[in-house]
Amino acid sequence: MQGYLSEERRGAVLRDLRTHEGTCSRDYLAAARNVLRELVAIPDLVQRLPLVRKPGGYARNLLAGNDAVSVWAMVWAEGATTSIHDHHCSCCFGVVSGTVSETWYRAVDAARAVPTEEHDRQAGYVACMLPTGPNIHRMQNRGRGEAISIHIYGFDHEAHSSSIETEYTAVAG
Numbered sequence: 057m058q059g060y061l062s063e064e065r066r067g068a069v070l071r072d073l074r075t076h077e078g079t080c081s082r083d084y085l086a087a088a089r090n091v092l093r094e095l096v097a098i099p100d101l102v103q104r105l106p107l108v109r110k111p112g113g114y115a116r117n118l119l120a121g122n123d124a125v126s127v128w129a130m131v132w133a134e135g136a137t138t139s140i141h142d143h144h145c146s147c148c149f150g151v152v153s154g155t156v157s158e159t160w161y162r163a164v165d166a167a168r169a170v171p172t173e174e175h176d177r178q179a180g181y182v183a184c185m186l187p188t189g190p191n192i193h194r195m196q197n198r199g200r201g202e203a204i205s206i207h208i209y210g211f212d213h214e215a216h217s218s219s220i221e222t223e224y225t226a227v228a229g
């Protein structure tokens with residue numbers, strides 16, 4: 057399943073992600089940002105990979121993973137959108153190509169959330185998000201053509217099917 061990056065690069069990525077203090081630690085998040093900055097700086101490398109696409113939606117492609125972290129390339133078709141969700145683990149991402157719009161939400165109860173902020177994340181953008189606190193978002197490709205992003209999650213891809221903890225329904229603010 058992990059065949060998209062060369063073994064050497066895959067090993068380097070996993071080595072660079074310093075997980076011994078946990079995948080919410082400052083060192084880990086700084087390392088994840090660095091890995092993402094390196095990957096988004098060479099968009100050709102990611103664009104050339106035989107990535108899976110999903111018409112109208114987003115497709116996840118596992119690039120590297122171990123028992124603490126997993127690195128995915130997401131291909132966003134035009135109009136693709138995630139649910140409104142939070143995470144059970146840290147979630148760092150970088151935009152390789154296109155634009156991914158991110159909307160932030162505030163929970164009003166265990167199942168509903170109101171939008172608070174909206175940002176267009178352009179190619180080159182890198183950010184990290186922690187699971188604790190009010191970190192609820194939705195990501196969408198509202199642009200023309202596809203977008204590609206890389207996501208590094210603090211979860212074992214063999215133990216969890218995704219990074220999503222809770223999904224919410226949007227309500228007006």
Ligand SMILES: [Fe+2]
Pocket residue numbers: 141142143147193
């Ligand atoms: Fe997310």
